Amino acid sequence: MSDLRDLYQSVILDHNKKPRNLRRPEGANRDADGFNPLCGDKVRVYLEVEGDVVKDVGFEGSGCAISTASASLMTEAVKGRTLDQAQRLFEGFHQLVTRPPTAEPDTTALGQLTVFAGVREFPIRVKCATLAWHTLRSAIEGGATATTE
Amino acid sequence: MEALSEVPGLRLIGSPRDRAAVVSFVMEGIHPHDVGTVLDQEGVAVRTGHHCAQPLMERFGVPATARASFALYNTHADVDALVAALHRAREVFA
Numbered sequence: 001m002s003d004l005r006d007l008y009q010s011v012i013l014d015h016n017k018k019p020r021n022l023r024r025p026e027g028a029n030r031d032a033d034g035f036n037p038l039c040g041d042k043v044r045v046y047l048e049v050e051g052d053v054v055k056d057v058g059f060e061g062s063g064c065a066i067s068t069a070s071a072s073l074m075t076e077a078v079k080g081r082t083l084d085q086a087q088r089l090f091e092g093f094h095q096l097v098t099r100p101p102t103a104e105p106d107t108t109a110l111g112q113l114t115v116f117a118g119v120r121e122f123p124i125r126v127k128c129a130t131l132a133w134h135t136l137r138s139a140i141e142g143g144a145t146a147t148t149e
Numbered sequence: 150m151e152a153l154s155e156v157p158g159l160r161l162i163g164s165p166r167d168r169a170a171v172v173s174f175v176m177e178g179i180h181p182h183d184v185g186t187v188l189d190q191e192g193v194a195v196r197t198g199h200h201c202a203q204p205l206m207e208r209f210g211v212p213a214t215a216r217a218s219f220a221l222y223n224t225h226a227d228v229d230a231l232v233a234a235l236h237r238a239r240e241v242f243a
Binding site for chain 2: 007013016038039040064065122128
């Protein structure tokens with residue numbers, strides 16, 4: 001039986017209580033909305049892209065602890081990276097939370113994001129964790145609304 | 150209903166004159182989804198989300214609710230388990 005602590009690690013609880021970058025960056029020039037229709041998590045991701053670098057990133061929204069913490073950690077991971085690096089982080093994160101629970105997570109590339117490895121044991125929460133990332137990708141690609149349906 | 154009203158931070162949704170054995174509620178500061186996960190780990194099954202009733206969620210001004218249903222096979226011990234699990238949820242998210 002999975003331990004709650006696998007899912008609600010202190011980093012996640014901290015980012016849920018005090019989300020980082022919960023704001024609209026002043027120079028934001030891209031944004032996208034994300035919506036998880038099955039449970040009501042909503043997020044809007046703002047990006048300030050200069051050249052091919054994410055100069056600044058922020059988000060607004062409301063949702064469960066997992067989706068909020070994920071958005072917060074996402075902004076910290078992506079800020080200052082190139083768009084390519086951000087896309088690769090998206091793929092790495094997606095793999096992290098959808099791989100079978102027995103597979104070892106690749107911790108090197110993902111850094112702090114590996115706290116979400118426990119989500120694999122709670123499949124119904126996977127979409128909460130990936131919402132912010134799908135929305136980020138949408139913002140990068142200039143799309144409008146991401147949904148995890 | 151009495152036991153639930155004693156859980157701090159718990160707000161019942163809906164105050165019907167005639168109530169069926171179904172209770173929807175929200176916990177202050179804890180999203181219903183997270184309540185559901187904690188309760189699940191404590192062996193208590195509830196439903197969380199919109200319950201296919203989004204307009205009603207808007208009416209009550211909540212993003213979602215947790216819903217406990219009781220049937221003839223439930224016992225007082227189940228109610229106690231629910232209350233204990235809700236206290237545990239408060240601990241986790243304090």
